[in-house]
Amino acid sequence: MAAELTAHQLIAQHRPTLDQALEAIRTRAYWSPHPEHPKAYGEDGSLDLAAGKAAFDAVLNTRLDLDQPGTDDWVGGEVSPYGIALGVTYPHADVDVLLPAMKAGQGAWRDAGAEVRAMVCLEILKRISGRTHEFAHAVMHTSGQAFMMAFQAGGPHAQDRGLEAVAYAYAEQVRTPGTAEWSKPQGKRDPLALTKEFTPVPRGIALLVGCNTFPTWNGYPGLFASLATGNAVLVKPHPRAVLPLALSVSVAREVLTEAGFDPNLVALAAERPGEGIAKTLATRPEIRIIDYTGSTSFGDWLEANARQAQVYTEKAGVNTVIVESTDNYKGMLSNLAFALSLYSGQMCTTPQNLLIPRDGIRTEEGHKSYDEVVTGLAAAVGGLLGDDARANGLLGAIVNPDVKARLEAAAGLGEVALASREIVNPDFPEAVVRTPVLVKLDGARKYWDGADSDAAYMSECFGPVSFAVAVDSAADAVDLLRRTIRDKGAMTVGAYTTDPEFEQGIQEACLEECAQLSLNLTGGVYVNQTAAFSDFHGSGGNPAANAALCDGAFVANRFRVVEVRRQA
């Protein structure tokens, strides 16, 4: 079959983008080729707001036929957190047919080489980018994110993370040259001479286990890192968030076909309710790489049981912000209020524990007692979310009943400094919309310094729940931070301090316990947001995640290099 997209065309179109991405991960300056503003779309064949909505509406209540081999049934039952039953059905795979079919095209994909693979990946991302408005609705109606967040985090930011993974994968593969002439002097005799060929080879089939809250953002790094390194990729979405990844798979198969490769290099594994197909797939011998985002318990299970695979997990952590002092009290409170509110705190990066000395903090407005700080923060959240329309735009919807139950239970854990408020979304009256609850807890050392602390703040309480933890001293806050990272993991750490020595102590704690630290954020950057090409998401060095997005370690072991040497 003659490819519609030749390598030459792909390189001409995408190589400059790859080179910019390679430069960005080297300098870690700001860069993105994917516009964040909804109005930026509609040119160059991309879907504008109306066309994106129409495309989303057109897919509802249809069968998304990906033309996959081994399809033995059609499954699906997604109900949007906003109340809409999506009505989309997806292929259910007979994996004994699908997995062998996915291997068939791997030889040609391997032989295409690192550059062409990267170019194909960039074409996939470009087409996804052109459908960002459509994907935004798909992400919104599976994750419960508000539209603007679904648009940005599920669109350009996710595409950035995918491109970043492609750049890392490409760079890693070309560190070793394709060929080398080796000539070793032998004194007066002729040198020993060998011709060597080096080929990056895939590990096998990669399994992507998607999550409910960020199907594209957390899915694209593993998907593209594995594909760019020559592996076939089987995408197993969360049963409540199939559509965004199914559409991604559809685009990937379309581009692979047009570029002359086997579309089965990327396939979808949707499942019946309660089928729990991830466990079955994860231990299949064909699966040699797994990327997973989700609960600690299943992440731990994968690490323990999927021994035939490289397993990259992002699990749960307990994120801490230490409030020791500030020279911008209002800026601190409003920054924190936003971080606690965004997507109803349903981000793995949302702060949970705010450690505040019980005798208060220094600010440019003078001393503030613990109670004043907590009251101030409650007021800041209340102000931010006081207008229901604005609140709906920030909070989105509660993603599932478990989160709602946790939120409701949290009020019983301590004194409620800010009660959760129910908000009606006029466009989607069935959506469960809640403002965050802020609960005061006593963080005296005696409550957490034992061997097995059962303090509420020592467990992750995923959702719009934060704890204002009164600690005995600022030094205790650092000790509790260390202990929390070490025992529970952390995706993010934040701190506010004007004391250089104290700041140094927090930095040392984060370096030793291996957690990413944001200091004194008071403006438009938030502790729970990272930017691809510049910020690392997670550290890979504490229990919250065994990998970071994105670095060399995330890609280096997805392929191996085979050397063929012969006498020259």
Next chain:
Amino acid sequence: MAAELTAHQLIAQHRPTLDQALEAIRTRAYWSPHPEHPKAYGEDGSLDLAAGKAAFDAVLNTRLDLDQPGTDDWVGGEVSPYGIALGVTYPHADVDVLLPAMKAGQGAWRDAGAEVRAMVCLEILKRISGRTHEFAHAVMHTSGQAFMMAFQAGGPHAQDRGLEAVAYAYAEQVRTPGTAEWSKPQGKRDPLALTKEFTPVPRGIALLVGCNTFPTWNGYPGLFASLATGNAVLVKPHPRAVLPLALSVSVAREVLTEAGFDPNLVALAAERPGEGIAKTLATRPEIRIIDYTGSTSFGDWLEANARQAQVYTEKAGVNTVIVESTDNYKGMLSNLAFALSLYSGQMCTTPQNLLIPRDGIRTEEGHKSYDEVVTGLAAAVGGLLGDDARANGLLGAIVNPDVKARLEAAAGLGEVALASREIVNPDFPEAVVRTPVLVKLDGARKYWDGADSDAAYMSECFGPVSFAVAVDSAADAVDLLRRTIRDKGAMTVGAYTTDPEFEQGIQEACLEECAQLSLNLTGGVYVNQTAAFSDFHGSGGNPAANAALCDGAFVANRFRVVEVRRQA
């Protein structure tokens, strides 16, 4: 304490070497800063032959006091395969004291940064290089390698592999800049601006579990990769091969001290007979990285149980050479004879299974039957080892009674084409010196194509044992090769063929099954030898080893990058 070796001095002396190493791993052309010829030593403070021997003799029957904290006893009982009791005792550690002491200096080591760490590692290697003659005796009298091999493989080649690991570790750490300014445009508003700091941080304490046969060659990559990435390293040598690694630890501690760092960043864990300390150490929470070379069973145990650590294993494989055709029959036979004989076949890279079509092969001398090829190979080995002095220089000594027992049992597995011969080493009459045995086996497909083949050639028979396996066809040889790699792993694959199509088929098999291939070697390069900076040792993609020496994957996950960001 003022450092005797300043960073400035170290950089001035070693940075050019590091830069050359970085260039070599990029081009993979021949390069080494460590001379292979014994006569090259003796200048610049390095020990010459006589001084090296004297230094080795001086350490015999002494206590090697490394001045380590928590030393609760002195242990040692090495007996050379050449019959000498070394009489050296080493510190036995109370690990509850030693491990915390090893962490004490990690902050300063981390803060020194990637370049200074690399320079300190290069200084360690330089001092080891200067004592190559002394190390050669230590390697010879623990591994049983003949002197010349112990000198080269245990000296410059091991040092090359250590330096290669340092180069990879350095390159990996500097891929992310130390600092970055990030500025994101916000339309008409001021850009969002952050200052970011990125610090490579160690995982913790690394454990090196050394092997009996190549204590330095297999030990240095992990040791230096971990140290260069900021980790402290605890060296647990094989009880029969302590001295080479104990001397290495001694040099490392000396250099660390002189450079102003804590010597406890590198420590030795020698053990009492039967203590089995590796299992205890490997599951300690402080141990976050493990490098291991040895049996498959313990390697598998480590991978399954040392879950808190990154585990890099080189285990056992079954190495195959396919003989399909050749245009240099004598060259092929003599090349293979050398590969089978070197160090009595006690290399993880020695070919075991020689797959030969039962109806013979094409050569430039005409058709050769299976029996002719086997007889020819037997004659080549016999000729190579016909002179006892030369045989002693090639074979070395049998490293332990297990290898001798396997060798003796092998003669019962099939028709013996070449019997093992006992050779006396006049210098060391107690040494067990044996020539290889070559056994003919029937490799008809019916004997290996079942689910659980118990054919002798499907198990590793470590030592001077090779099987001339008669296969039904050349195509079957490739199928058996694939099956052997997939089920048993392979460190090396060799093949002889003049048929481009057949060659292509073998290459495809090696690419798909992930094994390193040497084609048509007939000169002075052997399938069981690799050169640092150019050849990969193992692939990391088949059951013989989960890592290769050396690549990005070998170093990338030994450290993590912690980011600290603050508003600009």
